[in-house]
Amino acid sequence: xxxxxxxxxxxxxxxxxxxIAPPDLEVVNMSKRFGSLVALDQVSLHVKPGTFHALLGxxxxxxxxxxKCMMGFYRPDHGDIVINKxxxxxASPKDAHHYGIGMVxxxxxxxxxxxxxxxxxxxxFDTTTVINWKQxxxxxxxxxxxxxxxxxxxxxVGQLAAGEKQKLEILKQLxxxxxxxxxxxxxxxxxxxxxxxxxxxxxxxVTDGKLSVLIISHKFREVTSFCDEITVLRKGKFAGTGxxxxxxxxxxxxxMMGEKREPQPVEKVATTEVVPVLQLHNLHANKDNGLEAxxxxxxxxxxxxxxxxxxxSGNGQRELVEVLAGQRSATSGQVMVNGEPYAATRKQINQHxxxxxxxxxxxxxxxxxxxxxxxxxxxxxxxxPQAKGPMVLFAAIRQMAEQLIDTFxxxxxxxxxPVGNLSGGNVQRTVLARELSADHINxxxxxNPCFGLDFAMVDYIHGQILSARNRGVAVLLVSxxxxxxxxxxxxxxxxxxxxxAYESAIAEADFAAISHAMAGH
Amino acid sequence: xxxxxxxxxxxxxxxxAIPIGALLVAxxxxxxxxxxxxxxxxxxxxxxxxxxxxxxxxxxxTLLRAAPLxxxxxxxxxxxxxxxxxxxxxxxxxxxxxxxxxxxxxxxYGSVTPSAEQLQQVLAIPPILVQxxxxxxxxxxxxxxxxxxxALRHYRAVNETISSLLMNYIAIALMNHLVGGPIxxxxxxxxxxxxxxxxxxxxxxxxxxxxxxxxxxxxxxCVIAYFLxxxxxxxxxxxxxxxxxxxxxxxxxxxxKLTVMICFLAGSCAGLxxxxxVAAVHGRVNESLVAGYGYTGILVAFVARYNPIACTxxxxxxxxILASSGALQRNLTMPDAxxxxxxxxxxxxxxxxxxxxxxxxxxxxxxxxxxxxxxASTTIPA
Numbered sequence: 035x036x037x038x039x040x041x042x043x044x045x046x047x048x049x050x051x052x053x054i055a056p057p058d059l060e061v062v063n064m065s066k067r068f069g070s071l072v073a074l075d076q077v078s079l080h081v082k083p084g085t086f087h088a089l090l091g092x093x094x095x096x097x098x099x100x101x102k103c104m105m106g107f108y109r110p111d112h113g114d115i116v117i118n119k120x121x122x123x124x125a126s127p128k129d130a131h132h133y134g135i136g137m138v139x140x141x142x143x144x145x146x147x148x149x150x151x152x153x154x155x156x157x158x159f160d161t162t163t164v165i166n167w168k169q170x171x172x173x174x175x176x177x178x179x180x181x182x183x184x185x186x187x188x189x190x191v192g193q194l195a196a197g198e199k200q201k202l203e204i205l206k207q208l209x210x211x212x213x214x215x216x217x218x219x220x221x222x223x224x225x226x227x228x229x230x231x232x233x234x235x236x237x238x239x240v241t242d243g244k245l246s247v248l249i250i251s252h253k254f255r256e257v258t259s260f261c262d263e264i265t266v267l268r269k270g271k272f273a274g275t276g277x278x279x280x281x282x283x284x285x286x287x288x289x290m291m292g293e294k295r296e297p298q299p300v301e302k303v304a305t306t307e308v309v310p311v312l313q314l315h316n317l318h319a320n321k322d323n324g325l326e327a328x329x330x331x332x333x334x335x336x337x338x339x340x341x342x343x344x345x346x347s348g349n350g351q352r353e354l355v356e357v358l359a360g361q362r363s364a365t366s367g368q369v370m371v372n373g374e375p376y377a378a379t380r381k382q383i384n385q386h387x388x389x390x391x392x393x394x395x396x397x398x399x400x401x402x403x404x405x406x407x408x409x410x411x412x413x414x415x416x417x418x419p420q421a422k423g424p425m426v427l428f429a430a431i432r433q434m435a436e437q438l439i440d441t442f443x444x445x446x447x448x449x450x451x452p453v454g455n456l457s458g459g460n461v462q463r464t465v466l467a468r469e470l471s472a473d474h475i476n477x478x479x480x481x482n483p484c485f486g487l488d489f490a491m492v493d494y495i496h497g498q499i500l501s502a503r504n505r506g507v508a509v510l511l512v513s514x515x516x517x518x519x520x521x522x523x524x525x526x527x528x529x530x531x532x533x534x535a536y537e538s539a540i541a542e543a544d545f546a547a548i549s550h551a552m553a554g555h
Numbered sequence: 556x557x558x559x560x561x562x563x564x565x566x567x568x569x570x571x572a573i574p575i576g577a578l579l580v581a582x583x584x585x586x587x588x589x590x591x592x593x594x595x596x597x598x599x600x601x602x603x604x605x606x607x608x609x610x611x612x613x614x615x616x617t618l619l620r621a622a623p624l625x626x627x628x629x630x631x632x633x634x635x636x637x638x639x640x641x642x643x644x645x646x647x648x649x650x651x652x653x654x655x656x657x658x659x660x661x662x663x664y665g666s667v668t669p670s671a672e673q674l675q676q677v678l679a680i681p682p683i684l685v686q687x688x689x690x691x692x693x694x695x696x697x698x699x700x701x702x703x704x705x706a707l708r709h710y711r712a713v714n715e716t717i718s719s720l721l722m723n724y725i726a727i728a729l730m731n732h733l734v735g736g737p738i739x740x741x742x743x744x745x746x747x748x749x750x751x752x753x754x755x756x757x758x759x760x761x762x763x764x765x766x767x768x769x770x771x772x773x774x775x776x777c778v779i780a781y782f783l784x785x786x787x788x789x790x791x792x793x794x795x796x797x798x799x800x801x802x803x804x805x806x807x808x809x810x811x812k813l814t815v816m817i818c819f820l821a822g823s824c825a826g827l828x829x830x831x832x833v834a835a836v837h838g839r840v841n842e843s844l845v846a847g848y849g850y851t852g853i854l855v856a857f858v859a860r861y862n863p864i865a866c867t868x869x870x871x872x873x874x875x876i877l878a879s880s881g882a883l884q885r886n887l888t889m890p891d892a893x894x895x896x897x898x899x900x901x902x903x904x905x906x907x908x909x910x911x912x913x914x915x916x917x918x919x920x921x922x923x924x925x926x927x928x929x930x931a932s933t934t935i936p937a
Contacts, residue, residue, distance in 0.1 A: 424789065
C-alpha cells in the first residue's frame with residue numbers, strides 16, 4: 035500500500051511543497067490571564083509571508099506566552115489567530131502544525147541516544163505503527179538533499195555539537211513542512227559564529243520566499259543583521275512595531291524599556307598593585323561520566339582584575355567552575371587562594387571571602403523550597419548575628435533579608451516566599467544579593483551570570499561585577515558570551531578541550547585568533 | 556515547613572486536611588474490604604474506635620503502642636529532611652534492643668550470661684544509671700547501624716533505601732544468632748531468648764497507669780528533633796543539603812558529615828525504641844522484639860510528612876489501629892492480618908495524597924500575587 039500512495043516525504047513533493055508560499059499570519063487583540071496576572075493584554079502581531087519578524091521585549095513582557103498561545107499550548111482568553119485572512123482556532127500544537135506553524139525551542143528537544151534520522155522520523159505527527167526504514171531513509175536523504183543545511187543521518191544526536199543540534203531542531207520543522215517558524219531564543223546556546231551561520235541560512239530561505247520566521251531574541255545584533263520587522267511587547271502590552279531598516283537600536287530599546295537608554299559605559303579603575311589572589315596549578319578534573327574534562331590548567335587571577343574565560347560549552351569550563359565552587363573534587367593539581375591551599379570548605383570560604391555566581395542559579399545556588407530570606411542567609415546563618423551558639427536567630431535573618439531585598443530590588447511578595455516561586459531574574463538578584471553584599475569580597479567566580487536575562491538585568495549585573503573589580507576584587511568570569519567577555523575582562527583566556535588555548539590582555543585581543551582557538555584548531 | 560513566622564494558614568490547612576482526607580479515603584476502602592469479608596463496615600469502624608480510643612483503659616493500650624512508633628518514625632523522618640529515604644527502622648530497633656539488653660545485663664549482674672550466683676545478687680548500681688546506660692547503648696548501636704547506611708550512601712553512592720532495608724534482615728539475623736548462642740538463657744526452652752533484666756532496672760509505669768515511661772521518651776525526643784531541625788544551625792544546614800545539594804556545596808556545607816550525622820541521629824531514635832520495648836515491655840531480647848514497629852514507623856513518618864511533632868499525634872492514631880487488631884480478631888472473627896490490610900491501604904493512599912500538595916485550588920493563595928505588580932510575580936514563563 036505504501037507504494038501506491040505517494041509519500042509526502044519524497045523529494046519531488048517536498049520541492050513542490052517548497053514552492054508554496056508561507057501563509058499570512060496575524061494575531062489580533064490577544065489576551066491571556068493567569069489568575070490575577072495579566073500576561074497578555076490586547077496584543078496584535080502580523081507576520082507577513084516571507085518575512086523575518088522579531089518579537090522583542092524584556093523578561094516577563096509576555097513573548098513566550100504569546101507564542102505559546104499561537105502554538106496551542108495555552109488557550110487565549112480573548113483574541114483571534116487569522117491565517118490567510120481566515121480566523122482559525124489553534125487548540126493544540128497539532129493544530130498549529132496543520133496550519134504550517136512550527137516552533138523551535140530555546141532548549142533542545144531531540145533524544146541524544148537516537149540518531150538524526152530516528153529523531154526526524156519520531157517528530158512526525160503521523161508516525162505509523164511499523165516504520166519502513168528503507169523507505170524512510172530514502173525519503174530522508176531526498177529531504178536532506180534539498181535542505182538548507184546538512185546533517186549526517188546516521189550520527190547519534192548526542193555526538194552533535196550545540197550548533198548542529200540547533201540545526202537539527204530547525205531541520206525537524208522543515209521536515210514537518212512548517213512554513214512559519216517560531217524560534218524562541220534559538221541562539222542562546224550557540225557561539226556567535228554558529229548563530230550567524232544558522233540564522234544566515236534561515237535568512238536565505240526567507241529571502242527565497244519559502245519561509246516566514248518569528249524569532250524571539252535578546253540580541254540586537256541578530257535583529258539588525260537578519261530581521262525585516264519587529265514587534266515589541268512591554269509588560270504584556272503591545273509597545274510598537276516597525277521595519278528594522280527604519281529603526282535604530284536605541285529606538286528598539288526605547289520601545290522595550292519605555293524610555294531612551296544608551297548602553298551604560300564601562301568604567302574601569304586601573305589597579306596599581308599586582309597581588310595574586312587565585313592560583314591554579316596543573317588542575318585536573320573529571321566530568322560526571324569519569325572522562326577527564328580539565329587537562330591540567332594553570333591560572334593566576336590578581337586583585338582588581340577580571341579574567342575572562344571564553345569557550346564553547348562543554349570544553350571544561352563547567353568543571354572548572356564546579357571545582358572552584360566546591361561542587362566537584364579535582365583529581366589532581368592545586369587551587370590556592372591568597373597563597374594558601376583551598377578546598378572550598380565553609381571555613382576557607384569564609385576566611386578567604388570567596389563568592390560564586392554560578393550559572394542556572396536556581397539549580398546551583400538556591401534551595402527552591404526554602405524562603406528567599408533563608409536562601410539569602412545561606413552563607414551567614416551559622417555566624418553571629420544570625421546565630422547564637424547552635425541556635426539560628428530567624429529574626430536576624432529576616433531583618434537582613436528585608437535590607438537585601440530592598441537594596442537589590444528583589445521582587446518578592448514576602449521574605450518568606452519560597453525562592454523557587456520567583457521569576458528567573460529575581461532568583462538571580464537573590465543570589466547576587468547574597469554573593470555581592472558582603473563587606474569585603476576577595477575573590478568572585480562568575481559563570482554565565484547573564485544567561486537568558488534581559489538587557490536591564492544584564493547591565494545591572496555587569497555594573498555589579500565591575501564595581502566589585504574596581505573595589506579590588508579578583509574576578510574570574512566564565513562566559514559563553516564573547517561580547518560580554520570583551521566588554522568586561524582585563525585579560526581573556528580561551529578554553530578548548532580542557533586546556534587553555536589562548537591568552538592575551540584585552541587591549542591586544544585578536545578576534546580572529548580567539549575564534550580560531552575556540553573552534554579548537 | 557519554613558520556620559519564619561508566616562507559614563500561611565492555607566499551607567497549614569493543606570498540611571492538615573490532606574492527610575486527614577487521605578485517612579478517610581483509606582477508611583472507606585477498608586470498609587469495602589470489610590464488606591467483602593461479610594462484615595458491616597460501620598460495625599468495624601465502631602469496634603476500632605471503641606477498642607482504641609473508647610475509654611481510658613483501652614486508650615492506655617493505644618499509648619503503649621504509640622511510644623515506640625514515635626521513636627521509629629524519626630528514623631525515617633529525620634533523614635527525609637536531607638533527601639534520604641531510610642527504611643531501616645526495624646533493624647535499628649532490633650540492634651538497639653540487643654545493645655540495651657547487653658548493657659542492662661552487664662550493669663545488673665556483671666555479665667551477659669550470668670551464673671546462678673550472679674543472678675541472686677543484683678549489682679548496687681542505681682536503676683536510673685542502669686537505664687541511662689541501656690539508653691546510651693541502644694542509641695549508639697542504632698545510631699551506628701544507620702550511620703553505616705548514610706556513609707555507604709555518601710562515600711560509595713549505595714542506594715540508602717535498599718541498603719537500609721537489607722540491614723533490617725541482617726539485624727534480625729544477628730539478634731537470632733546472639734539469642735541462640737552467645738547471650739542465650741539456657742533456662743528458657745520455649746523461645747530462644749537472652750537473660751531477663753531484673754525488675755528493679757526495668758522502666759517503670761507512669762503513676763496509676765499501665766503506660767511506661769517510654770511514652771515520655773518518645774514525646775521528648777520528638778520535640779528535641781523538631782527543635783534540632785527547625786531552630787539550629789545544624790538543622791538549617793541539613794535542610795539546605797536536603798533541598799539542593801549543589802547549593803549546599805557552594806555554601807561549603809560538609810554534606811558528607813551532615814549525611815552521616817543525621818543518619819546516626821535517626822538510627823539512635825529507632826535504637827532507643829528498641830531499648831524502650833526491651834526495658835519496659837519484654838524485659839529481654841527474643842524474636843518478639845520484631846513486632847513491626849519499625850515498618851509502622853515508616854508509615855507514621857509519611858503521614859506526618861516528616862514533621863517530628865506531627866509524628867507524636869500520628870503515632871497515637873496508628874497505635875490505636877494496632878491496638879484494635881486483637882479486638883477485630885476476637886469479636887468479629889476477622890483475620891489477624893486485618894489491621895495490616897488497613898495499614899497497607901493507609902500507606903498507599905498517603906503516598907498518593909503526596910501528589911496533591913499544591914494542586915488543590917482551595918489551598919492556593921491568591922493574596923500575594925495581587926499584592927505585587929505583575930512583573931514581579933512571574934512564576935508563569937513569560
